Amino acid sequence: MSKKSISLFEATLVLVILLAIMGTGVIIFQLSPQTPVLTGIALLMLWARWRHFSWGTIHEGIEEGLKSGLIPIIIFILVGALISTWIAAGVIPSLMVWGFQMVNVHWFIPSIFVVCALVGSAIGSAFTVISTVGIAFFGIGATLGLDTTIVAAAIISGAIFGDKSSPLSQSTNLTAAVTETDLFAHIKNLMWTTVPAFVGSLVLYAIIGHTSRDIPLTKISTTVAILKAHTDVSLWALLPIILIFVCARLKMPAIPTLFLNIAVSIGLIFSHHPHTSFKTIANLIENGFVAHTGNQSIDALLTRGGINSMLSTVALIIMTLTLGGLLMKLGLIQRVMAPLATHLKTPGQLISAVI
Structure with a gap:
């Protein structure tokens, strides 16, 4: 033929x-x-x-x-390194603590929606958010006597918004890769549809999700206490996040932005733990952060990152x-x-x- x-x-x-x-x-x-x-x-x-x-x-x-x-493959490798260094430097744990502290029992539905969005943005994985803190929030919502369908909707929609808006998200990076689009330009354009959806959802959840019940959120308090005890929660965690926005504002490409952010994060690690060896940093970058808090859900949230974690996605690309x-x-x-x-x-x- x-x-x-x-x-x-x-x-x-x-x-x-x-x-x-x-x-x-x-x-x-x-x-x-x-x-x-x-x-x-x-x-x-x-x-x-x-x-x-x-x-x-x-x-x-x-x-x-x-x-x-x-270029996207290099970005994926750097994102893996960034995730692990952000966790070790306290960036992601700090965002999680601040998010959990926002949960209000009287405005439970809108507050968990915002928190799931924040945690999803911090770790770049909707499925991880839903299967860890999402399950905890679901149980609390059932205890409060709220409609579990609405609770699940708030958890899932918040987690997906966070995933889509996160520079650490594999799906967001993959979309930018296959469409040959700059990562930050892709996220910026996503905001035209995701932000109105976020605001509309938040207003709706605020209308239908108010409750007058007063039940202590012990699970959340315990989670915050564990994070503070086992990670470096501080205002310095804002530095790498601000740097991301500054680089985006200066239209700096993704690769130098990620390299710069990894370097700053490593600097934060040394400032928190001056005796950290370079071998430990290298292992962190290559194999990711491994949490040992004693709490299975928190360990699942924090044990992630590293170059090796991205190799499966790189192979797929x-x-x-x-x-x-x-x-x-x-x-x-x-x-x-x-x-x-x-x-x-x-x-x-x-x-x-x-x-």
């Missing part, structure tokens, strides 16, 4: 088969995405050889796909960019998109087509 005679039906069939393989692996067999994507790459290369594409063309597709991901590069080089994407593109005349049509 000639590689020049790829029909719309064949291109569509190849894409559907690839999507079916990856979807089945992830959804049905509950595999991590890496293996299904790798399987898709192997089958796509097999199809390309059957259609008489040369190995040189296939390798060019891989290289072209990976070029766009080199490499493989998905490889797949995308091959699809473009072999002309499959262009063949499928050509009939659709002729009908896209307005921004609204383009957005609808993307959705």
